[in-house]
Structures are given as C-alpha cells and as structure tokens.
Amino acid sequence: MPSVGAWRTQGGLRMKEPANGVGRSTDKPLLLRLENVRKRFGDFTAVDRLSLDIRHDEFFALLGPSGCGKSTLMRMVAGFEIPSEGRILLDGVDLADTPPHLRPVNMMFQSYALFPHMTVERNIAFGLKQERLPKDAIRARVAEMLALVQLAPFADRRPDMLSGGQRQRVALARALAKRPKVLLLDEPMAALDKKLREETQFELVELQRRLGTTFVIVTHDQEEAMTVADRMAVMEHGRIAQTGTPVEIYEHPNSRYVATFIGDVNLIQDGRSGGWLALRPEKLRIAREPPAGAGNNAVSGIVTEIGYLGDMSVYKVRTADGLVLKAAVPNVTRVRARPFSHGDQVWLCWEPEAAVSLTR
Amino acid sequence: MRPGNDRRTWGARLIILVPFAWLAGLFLVPALIVFKISLSQTALAQPPYTPVFDLSAGWEGLRRALAELSLDNYVALASDALYAASYLKSLQVAAISTLLLLLIGYPIAYAMARAPRGARAVLLVLVILPFWTAFLIRVYAWINILQHDGLLNQALLALGIVDVPVVWLASDTAVYIGLVYSYLPFMVLPLYATLEKLDETLLEAAADLGSPPWKAFWQITVPLSRPGILAGALLCFIPIVGEFVVPDLLGSSTTLMVGQTLWTEFFSNRDWPLASAVAIVMLVLLVGPIVIYQSYQSRALASGR
Numbered sequence: 001m002p003s004v005g006a007w008r009t010q011g012g013l014r015m016k017e018p019a020n021g022v023g024r025s026t027d028k029p030l031l032l033r034l035e036n037v038r039k040r041f042g043d044f045t046a047v048d049r050l051s052l053d054i055r056h057d058e059f060f061a062l063l064g065p066s067g068c069g070k071s072t073l074m075r076m077v078a079g080f081e082i083p084s085e086g087r088i089l090l091d092g093v094d095l096a097d098t099p100p101h102l103r104p105v106n107m108m109f110q111s112y113a114l115f116p117h118m119t120v121e122r123n124i125a126f127g128l129k130q131e132r133l134p135k136d137a138i139r140a141r142v143a144e145m146l147a148l149v150q151l152a153p154f155a156d157r158r159p160d161m162l163s164g165g166q167r168q169r170v171a172l173a174r175a176l177a178k179r180p181k182v183l184l185l186d187e188p189m190a191a192l193d194k195k196l197r198e199e200t201q202f203e204l205v206e207l208q209r210r211l212g213t214t215f216v217i218v219t220h221d222q223e224e225a226m227t228v229a230d231r232m233a234v235m236e237h238g239r240i241a242q243t244g245t246p247v248e249i250y251e252h253p254n255s256r257y258v259a260t261f262i263g264d265v266n267l268i269q270d271g272r273s274g275g276w277l278a279l280r281p282e283k284l285r286i287a288r289e290p291p292a293g294a295g296n297n298a299v300s301g302i303v304t305e306i307g308y309l310g311d312m313s314v315y316k317v318r319t320a321d322g323l324v325l326k327a328a329v330p331n332v333t334r335v336r337a338r339p340f341s342h343g344d345q346v347w348l349c350w351e352p353e354a355a356v357s358l359t360r
Numbered sequence: 361m362r363p364g365n366d367r368r369t370w371g372a373r374l375i376i377l378v379p380f381a382w383l384a385g386l387f388l389v390p391a392l393i394v395f396k397i398s399l400s401q402t403a404l405a406q407p408p409y410t411p412v413f414d415l416s417a418g419w420e421g422l423r424r425a426l427a428e429l430s431l432d433n434y435v436a437l438a439s440d441a442l443y444a445a446s447y448l449k450s451l452q453v454a455a456i457s458t459l460l461l462l463l464i465g466y467p468i469a470y471a472m473a474r475a476p477r478g479a480r481a482v483l484l485v486l487v488i489l490p491f492w493t494a495f496l497i498r499v500y501a502w503i504n505i506l507q508h509d510g511l512l513n514q515a516l517l518a519l520g521i522v523d524v525p526v527v528w529l530a531s532d533t534a535v536y537i538g539l540v541y542s543y544l545p546f547m548v549l550p551l552y553a554t555l556e557k558l559d560e561t562l563l564e565a566a567a568d569l570g571s572p573p574w575k576a577f578w579q580i581t582v583p584l585s586r587p588g589i590l591a592g593a594l595l596c597f598i599p600i601v602g603e604f605v606v607p608d609l610l611g612s613s614t615t616l617m618v619g620q621t622l623w624t625e626f627f628s629n630r631d632w633p634l635a636s637a638v639a640i641v642m643l644v645l646l647v648g649p650i651v652i653y654q655s656y657q658s659r660a661l662a663s664g665r
Binding site: 107 | 568
C-alpha cells in the first residue's frame, strides 16, 4: 500500500485526519453563519430551515446527492439566490442587502466559467481590476497566483488552449486572487478524470492549509468530502442530516441515511428496541470457529459471494434469518488459495463498540 | 478500404462542386458579362452597346471586338461629381442605418435571449413575421403612414405634439425609417443567435469577481457577442449600399443613392455600359467589407464556434 501521508485507508475510504490533534477547527472563531435559511422555488423547497456554522480557516464540505439543496445553499452564500427566509451572516454581518459583486466571497464554478475572450492572465486579473488596484499591485498578485497554481508559462493562453486540469487551476487562481474570506467550490473536481481528481484533492488541502482561507466545497462524492474536509455536513432533502468531522460521521452516523450514504454498512434490525445496528464491513471478522466468550457479537452463516478487490476481499454471508452481511477482510498476505469459499459455514464477530445503534 | 475511400472522396467532391458550379454559372459569369459591358460603348442597337462578340467572325473578329473595349465609362464616372456624390451618399446612408439598426436591434435581441425559454420561439416568429408580406407592399405601407394626412401625423396632431402636419416623406428621415424597419430582422437574428448561446454563468462569475451588472455587460456580453454584431452589421450594410426600393419610394430626389443612379442610367438613359460601370465600382467598394466578413466567418469556423 502506498503511503498517503495524513490519510489512512479505512473501509475503502480515505479520510482526512485532524492536523494538530482532534478538534483543530472547533476552537476557531465563527466566520459564516446560516440561520434558519429556507429557499423555495415555486412549490419546491430546495433548502428547508437550515442552520449551519462555519469557522475561520475551516475546510468545510457540503455533501449530498444531487437535488439535496447543497448547490442552492452555496449560491445563496455567493448571492446568486436570495433566501426566502432566514439570514446569512458573514463575520456577524447580515449579507441580505449585499449584491454578489460586493460580497467578500469568491466562487469556483463547476464549469469553471473562465472568460473565453481573455487570456489566463487577464482572467486572473479580472477580479483585481474591479477593485481599481494600481497596475503594479495587480501584476504582482497575478504573478503570485500563476506561481501558486504553476501556470506561469501559460499566462498568455486563452482558456480553449488549456487542458481540463489547467483550466481548473486557472479557475482556482482567479477565485483566490481577491483573497476572499470564504472560497466556495462547486463540485470543483467533477470535470476531471479519476486519477487527476485524487491528486487535485490533496493539492487543494495543501493549498488551503498554506493560505489559511476558509474553503467550502460542495460535492456529491463522499470520498472527496472525506479526503478534503475538516468538517462536513451531510444533506438530505434541503436539510442537514448530520454535521461533524469525517471520522465522527463515518464512525458515529446518526441515522441510517448517513450510515448508508457514507461508505458501506450492514444494517441489522434490533428486535428488542425497534432500532438498527450499523456495522461497517471492515469491522467484521470472519472465522470458522465461534469466537470464545463472545455472546451477541457474533452470528453464523454461509458464504454466498466473494469479491476480490486486490487490497481486500469482500465476503457476503447469509445468516439463518436470511440476513446478508458484508465483511471486508484486508488481504495482508499473498495467499494462493482463499481461506474461505462459497458455501462455507463461517462466523462473523465484532467488538461491542464497533456497532452503532441507530433509532432512525 | 481504398476503393470505397476513393468513391467517397469523389462523391464529396461532387457535392462541393454543385454550389461552386451554381456560383460560377449564376454569379461569376454574369458579373464578367457586366464587366465586359462596362468596357463597351452605347449604341442605338439591340443590345444597346458595341462591340458585341460575334463568334461567327472568327478569331480576327474577336480581336477587333477586344480592341474596341475601353475604360471610357470609368473615366466618365470619375469626372462627373454626381457619381462620387451618389457613392458617398450610399455609404453614408448605409453606415448611419447600420448604426441605428445596431442600437435598436441589440436591445431587442438581448431581451429575446433573456426571455423565458418558451417565449423565445414566439418572439423569434414575431421578428420573422414581416417577411410573410411582400417587401414592396410593406414599403408602400410606410408611404401611407408617413404621408401628409397619414397615420403618424394624425397621431402627432391628436396628441398635441405638433400643430401642423410634419413633412416626413421625400426626406432622409423617411429613408432611415424605411431602411431600419426593413433590415431589422437581419440585425436581430444574428445578434440573437450569439446572445442566446452566451453562457450565463460567465456573468455570474463576473459578478462574483466584483463586476456590477452594467459593467459585466460591457466586459463580458458585448465582447462575446462580437461575431453577432459583425454578422448583423455586414448583413445590413452591404445590401443597404445598393438599396433601391426604399430610397426611391420614401426618399427625396436631391441626392440619389447608387441604386437609384444605376436604375436611371439603365432604364431612363438606356446607357447600359455606364450603368454596368456603376455596378462594377459598387461591387469593388463592397469587396472590402465582404472580405472582412468572410475572413471572420472562416476564423470563427476554425476556432470551432
């Protein structure tokens, strides 16, 4: 397994770990506050009485499936949509009367929205020119931004002569040039291929740490959100289902929706309480013999499917109740023969703290 | 597959050949004939000019005919100030009309492109609707509107804006009204086509970067609609230079536009060679803008837009 620095692989998900111990961002002052924000388009409620706090220097991810209202939320912060109800406060100031061009917030668009009739240099300078800064100051800042995204040799190119990855970096440089209080990133990696996307995710985190700017990213890609974010909000139908660090959300989901949206999970209906037990596949161990001393924390069943993924194998085990559980077992040795095969009678067991009980 | 390939290129060549043959047969050859006539002399004959190429006279006859050709008509054009004034008038009228068309057409096209998607088709039909009536009838209608006791004067009198009827007809104003009315669709349609394609997130990006809406219009919308502005301007300017019907029906007789001068030479004076020379000079004058248009179009095609 290649080393990925501050990232660890967990159940197939890379996860960003706090840089200076747990709760790095919770002690930072508040920057952006959304209070009971609601947005309706006709009969459709895109964002429904949503409240959210984002702190200084935080890399915050808004995660959810398409149509959950995350983009509308971001567009309200940028000023392109006006909330039907509620307030948006930036540094304690209500943004309601501030039009988009006066907000100290910049956005990187999903389509990048680079100006096709301007060179890379003029695209990056565009925002600075609106502030009527002296020419020298603009030139210096543009050079700085070009160096930051390593595009200095392409300064005189038009956007249509750049690759997708280069365009993405121009869009990033253009949005950062004005030193926004909040940088909004709308699905910034959606147009990149998988390999480039992964590289860019790490670069983005590195950049955010270096600049100390608050980044808010909107994405439908849970892996992306977990890789980059200090904290994240999982959204469902215009509301926030759960807010927390990637580790909190992965290890302590508060609902079946969050548990299934992030990563893979086994849900077991709990007969006594009427709730559910959520068990991550990588936390299940598979054995031939019943574990000694384990009571409730083990079930037996028959292997029905085996998926070999290289770094791990996924076993599907059917219990006597007809329940199918997934267990992910890391392939730590180069085994020739699989330890278990179809139809084998096996036991699945787990540590008591591995299971999360959910009520909804 | 080589044989198949060859057959296809042969077919492709044939397809390209058709429009070329069309243009050569119906544009280039007549233009050359007009050019030849412009080098001839008037004559009381049928056709009303000499020399006439007579192939029955053989090679010697052809040589004699060629020797008779001269640039006399071009000399006449250059020596009489009437023609120069006529060309200048045409260029001036075309330039001013094109500017007016742009000023009126741009807001119309912009509003159409910004209208709700469903309304756009209706608006488009409304722009094209006048074409369903004959051009001549529409210009005659303007005579009715602009005449002494016409609709416009009646309205102005009724509203108390004027006390005595205004003389509209037989003036440059009437010509500009007629031209702007007639050519508006040719300005609006290409402008609409480019404005409608304009990505609105670019305007959001401009706003996001601190550009207020009116500024973003000049920084983003106008530069990106340049192909439409150029296409519309040339589609109006070029035919207006040679326009005959509108100035003849609505304009005064003091200064004639080239189209009218040409008509007079051809039909009233029956001076085909001089009329041809007038036409050829007009063509040369218009080659400039046409070349600009062509090179712009091919550049637009090359950049894939």
